[in-house]
Amino acid sequence: MSIPTSGSSSPTAVLTAPARRQGLLASEDWWSVWLGLFIFLLSTGVLAGVDVLGWAAKSQVWLSLRSAVKPVSPRLASLPVVVSILGTYVFLLATTSVGAAFLRVSVRRFAAAFTVVFWISYACWVLGHYAYIAATPDKTRGLGIGWSLQLTGEAGFILALLAGLAIGNFLPRAAAWLSAATRPEWYIKTAIVIMGAGLGAKAAQATGIAAVVVFHGFCAIVAAYLIFWALVYYLARRFFGFSREWAAPLASGVSICGVSAAIATGAAIRARPVVPIMVSSLVVVFAVVELVLLPFFAQAFLYHEPMVAGAWMGLSVKTDGAAVASGAIVDSLVRAKAMAVQGVRYEEGWMLMAATTTKMFIDVFIGVWALVLAVIWCTKIDRVPGDRPGIATVWERFPKFVLGYVLTFLALLVVCVWRPDLRPAGELASDEGTSFRVLFFAMTFLTIGLVSNFRKLREEGIWRLAAVYVVSLFGFIVWIGLAISWVFFKGIRPPIAGG
């Protein structure tokens, strides 16, 4: 793991030029940027009419295994699925092995371990898309099934986590053998860099059709973000006795954007890797709980304020997939109830858009908040008496993968806004990147499980973290999120279908 223990390095260390060059190739942080940008650049080939990554495997909700995976690009729909899956594996193996070589890991050991990590993660990801596990209420009818656990395809992440936990806790020798490729931070940071492009493409869509939702979504998250973080941090520090190293990633994970925010904050304050990983595990579990509960509350009490319901999902449900899925469920449930009770038939997709937009701005804000925390921790909290930390120190500490994330976000946003005719190609580029992003996420969850000894944690530690999470989430985040959604979205109605 690349991030040192808090305070383990001199905060005023100034790197020489050769050391700096070496640093660009010798840390997981930088390699997440290179790998993420490489995949992003290849995916943007479609903007120039060259479909470089169209063969990548994309999973979809399935009833028959034959329809579980397909090539991401419609142009390559005739490509055999086996070629698509094997191509995805070989591509990821080759690119990560190059990174592993620079990180001075035995490439042979890495490649062998990565192969196992990849295939277990991939199997979990595909299994998580099984219709009876994944299909949301808006899709069950189309699939012709009467029930589903409604966990969305992100159930694959939970399965990967469970598989990792099983191996890590019951097969310690196997877990040790996999250690060369057990790099959850590298995987998640690479995924976040790729994710920036997807958000850029979504943001470009939103600017044209719903400036009002975008504006209110932005307003809502600025206020919510600052209030949530401060309250959770104070609660964790003052009442639950957590150290700063634990409280900051916990506050970001609970209040902001779950996994990505916990990792970014952990990197910014130089927490040990295990800290954001533990927080991430909680985030995933509780996101599923929220996904199952909140849409039905929204249907019961907010059917007369549909956009409030959508924004509430974006503000309250952590993890991108769960938030968007809850937006889709709310969209379906609230429209059905509004039709039944009020006789109003709202256009489909607007509540989902409110949820997606607020979540998108929350994601964008991660980079800003990581920078703020890096500066405060570097210049005030971890400062060695007598030292005068400067910009070099802040730069040294700043999580570099955030740069990759901002770069891919802005690049695709600018292209799609500047050239609206390229938006479809931009969305395809985003889809192609996403095909790899979700696999990096799945490998992150598997390897989080591999390194988490939950037996020991269950004995003494995890409940305390979970207590902060439960008190914060259901004590005030969900309700403040509702209040803020109400302030900014009350009275805004989706268009009437056919109106």
Added chain:
Amino acid sequence: MAEESSHLGEEMRRMQHEELLPVERRLIACSLILGLALLLILGWVSTALRGAF
């Protein structure tokens, strides 16, 4: 890493209380005040501009 995790429970049990530093108090206070102020200002702006969209 696995070793690190296995010691985590013990670490949490023995975690020593760290006093809130003045800078942490300022961070919490500034974040809350700024958040509430923005909530009021942006809430007012969004209401005022709603008719313009």
